[in-house]
Amino acid sequence: MNSLIDNDLVYKDNEAPAILLEEDYRDFQGRDFEILGNMLTGLKEANIKNIIIKSMSPQALTGMSEYVLNKITAGIVWRINYEDLLKIYEERRELPSCVKLVLRIEENITNECLNSADFLNTFCEKINGINRNYYKISAMILNLNTNHLVNVEELLLNVYNRTQITLTLNPELDADKGLHITWAQLDHLYRISIEINKNCENRTAVLMELGILPARLLNEHPCNGYVCFKHTCHSSKGDVPRRLAVMRDGKVYPERKQADTNLLIGDLAENTLENMLISYKDSESHELFKQISKAVHIKWVQTSPFRVVPWGHLFSEEANYANKTTEASV
Numbered sequence: 390m391n392s393l394i395d396n397d398l399v400y401k402d403n404e405a406p407a408i409l410l411e412e413d414y415r416d417f418q419g420r421d422f423e424i425l426g427n428m429l430t431g432l433k434e435a436n437i438k439n440i441i442i443k444s445m446s447p448q449a450l451t452g453m454s455e456y457v458l459n460k461i462t463a464g465i466v467w468r469i470n471y472e473d474l475l476k477i478y479e480e481r482r483e484l485p486s487c488v489k490l491v492l493r494i495e496e497n498i499t500n501e502c503l504n505s506a507d508f509l510n511t512f513c514e515k516i517n518g519i520n521r522n523y524y525k526i527s528a529m530i531l532n533l534n535t536n537h538l539v540n541v542e543e544l545l546l547n548v549y550n551r552t553q554i555t556l557t558l559n560p561e562l563d564a565d566k567g568l569h570i571t572w573a574q575l576d577h578l579y580r581i582s583i584e585i586n587k588n589c590e591n592r593t594a595v596l597m598e599l600g601i602l603p604a605r606l607l608n609e610h611p612c613n614g615y616v617c618f619k620h621t622c623h624s625s626k627g628d629v630p631r632r633l634a635v636m637r638d639g640k641v642y643p644e645r646k647q648a649d650t651n652l653l654i655g656d657l658a659e660n661t662l663e664n665m666l667i668s669y670k671d672s673e674s675h676e677l678f679k680q681i682s683k684a685v686h687i688k689w690v691q692t693s694p695f696r697v698v699p700w701g702h703l704f705s706e707e708a709n710y711a712n713k714t715t716e717a718s719v
Contacts, residue, residue, distance in 0.1 A: 391667070393434050398666050400436045403624055404631045407439040407466075407599075408432070411646060412637040414445040417452040424639040424657045425456060431663025437633075441466045443493075447477050454485040468493040468530060471512075478519050492516070492529040492554075496561075499537050503544055513551040520554065529554050530598065533578070534561045534568035542581045549585070549594045558582065559598040562702045575601070576695035599632065600644060600701025607690045607698055614690060614700060615682035628679055629670065630654065632701075641665065643678055644701045648709045651677055681708050 393399050400406040408428065414421070442450070442465060450467060465488045469477075474492060477484070484490070494502075501508040520526045529548070533541065549556055558578055560570040570578070582595040607614045610623070618628035630643035639658030647653075653674055655665030669675050685703050 393431060393663055393666060396667050396670050397619070397627070398435060398629060398670060400629075400631065401624070401626060402436070402438075404626050405439075406435070406437045406631045407441050407633070408437060409632055409634045409645070410440065410442045410445070411634045412444070414442070414449040414453075414637070416446065417449040420658070421453075421637070422456060424635075424637075425453065427639070427657040427661045428635065430661035431666065434663060435666060439464055439466055441468065443468050444470075447473060447480075447482055450484075450488065451482075454488060464489050466491055470495055471498050474519065474524075474526075475515070478523055481523070484524065490524050490526050491557075492526050494529055494531045496532045496534055496537075499531060499533065499544075502548070503537060503540055509544075509547065513548060516552050516554070520552070526554055528557055528596075530557045530559050532559050532561070533570065535570055535574065536568060538570070538574060538577070541578070542585070545581070545585055545595055549589065555593050555596060557596045557598055558601075560601075562699055572695055572699065575699060576697055579603075579695075579697035597697065600699065600704075602698055602700050604690060604693045604696055604698050607686070607700065611686060611690075614686050615679060616686045629666065629675070630678060644704055647705060649677075652681075652708055 445453070445467065450465075454465060465485075467488055468491045470493050474490075498512070502512055516526065516529075529552075531545075537544075545556055548554075560575055560578060562569055562575070579597060579601075582597065585595045586592045602613060611617050612622040612624060612626040615628050615630075618626055632644050633654060634642045634645045635657060636642070636646060639656050641654040641657060642652055643654060651674060654669050657665065660668070681704060685700065685707050688707070689703050690698055690700075
């Protein structure tokens with residue numbers, strides 16, 4: 390029982406598994422390549438087809454892509470910020486065929502678009518020029534806080550109608566970061582996205598970020614929240630985390646970096662992805678992941694008065710609460 394297949398650890402396509410490189414890479418060094426090599430060992434066998442990069446310099450991406458190219462069938466989704474996009478366009482930098490560009494619109498750019506019609510016009514013109522003439526931009530992620538809510542619907546319609554590029558909403562949900570969006574406000578954003586999609590020929594004009602899911606979907610198909618799986622699931626989805634957040638030191642967590650280290654999936658500085666997943670299956674850490682997922686479903690999903698659930702955020706909150714409770718009882 391020493392393979393992913395033997396341990397029933399091959400992800401299905403409908404699970405959309407992904408590796409998330411969570412931290413900032415301004416360069417790519419020797420230890421990074423060692424961790425990357427361990428990550429690649431088992432990636433194809435596990436049927437993980439996407440590596441999502443949240444922050445990386447063009448130079449680091451080039452180094453990583455040359456190492457990855459022809460070794461995996463996965464695509465690299467580069468969530469590039471506006472400044473880096475303009476830079477690589479000005480340099481006419483060639484990108485490997487495996488790289489898929491998603492523009493990450495930071496909150497300061499969102500502010501400018503909302504407050505200046507001239508900036509918005511220039512922004513859309515530049516995006517269209519780049520998209521038509523050089524790089525294909527598959528989507529745009531709009532980072533939002535409470536300052537952006539008043540005119541956000543008008544902004545979304547304006548940008549989508551001008552660029553015809555799908556917009557993904559990424560609201561700030563962490564209370565400790567300030568200007569965070571409440572659950573009620575998140576529900577309002579979701580309602581806006583539904584209305585815009587209804588009024589657009591392309592019904593995916595506006596989407597919600599990973600980890601933000603419709604409450605109806607989670608209640609009718611709880612496999613999306615890891616509450617049922619395999620033989621008890623209509624689509625045979627598994628109970629192993631589908632989004633593996635990899636820190637720069639090689640540590641891997643479900644969804645994103647978790648305060649509770651008991652949720653650690655493994656360490657790619659010490660193990661390959663294949664061996665890490667096999668060791669993780671049915672471990673104490675895996676059982677804790679399933680327990681917290683079930684707690685989120687019972688405590689939040691089933692009782693939610695809203696149409697949408699910030700599942701990934703609630704998982705981290707519930708995990709943090711459980712960890713503090715455990716520490717207080719010791």
